[in-house]
Amino acid sequence: MTKEDANRLARAIVEVKERTTICRTCFNVGVGERCAICADERRDPTVVCVVEDPRDIVAIERTREFRGRYHVLGGALSPIEGVGPDQLRIKELLRRIEPERVKEVILCTNPNLEGETTAMYLAKQLAPLGLRVTRIASGLPVGGDLEYADELTLGRALEGRREVQP
């Protein structure tokens, strides 16, 4: 690496550190008070996708399937690690429901024990608010062979099967 490259890299790191902020609404990483997604008026504010980490937003955005907004919890419930609801941004999510007229919350936490526990806990908290609460489906990766699937994923894919329209 040349000295000029090293300086450019150092300047870029300093700039990232100085300019990036946490969005006050959804807690995504952004520039300014609101992130680009929350500031985008074309996005549907009535559908909120709940994720554990800002990196999950990047993954979902790559699908180009979702046009709603996000809420970053900042982790997942883990009783064994001592992570409880107070350490996550659950209160902030509940506070958004009424003013933003949210009609659907999609629970998009990781399909592991912590993520599932968080989804179950959130579903319980959101139930009295009278909105649609959904959980992302679990299934087989597109392009893969069925015979290589593990039995738990395949079992859940069978459980979540849907009718095929002729």
Place this chain on the structure above:
Amino acid sequence: MALYRDEGIVLRTTRLGEADRIVTLATPEHGKVRGVAKGVRRTKSRIGARLEPLGHVTMLCWRGRELDVITQVEILEPFRSLREDLSRLGPAMTMLEVADQASAERHAAPELFALLLGALRTLSTSSSTLVLAGFLWRFLAVEGVSPVVDSCATCGCPGPLVAFDPAEGGFLCRRCRRGQAVGEESVGIVQRILGGGLRGVLGEGEHASDDEVERLGLLAVERHLDRRLRTAHNPLSPYGAGGSAE
């Protein structure tokens, strides 16, 4: 490096690097095993789903200096009913934490393993509110620190037993009383759990003292392990955040 096969129950997992996990398991032959499972956080991994906490598995491992390497895993029982019900998940996590704290690495612990597996099986099918309590009291017996429950732990008189103090070693009579006050029903239930009557107690449905029996068990186990059990004091547990068994 030696290759070995054993069955195990996944106690906890910790992220390692980009896509790996350190998995801690309770096994009958090798005690607590800490192994690296490579690439399991990738969606393509075939064994990632099998190495989630609460999974009962058989596995093939390479023995390492500090951490073993888990290469093959077959699932025996996934205990889905425990994962998908918050009221069962809380007690199940406490059982895993107790097993994690009590077991030593690479020291065979077949009794503890059998107790944990039996308790998880019972929890997944039973509607009794005494399953965790049964596990905690039986755990003390397996560890060889079973409290004195048939007579006063201080003076040895037959009772009536009205208090419980783990520091004194068990239930106490009216004259020696200190620690927690306990009801007559709780004393009876604990005596039956430790006297071989656990199955009968679980089959009776709910007792008024179930919470107390569990709280006392937790108190005794926390004293034995000399630490507070995190999973027993969070909002998924009946005691709630910041609560205490004491």
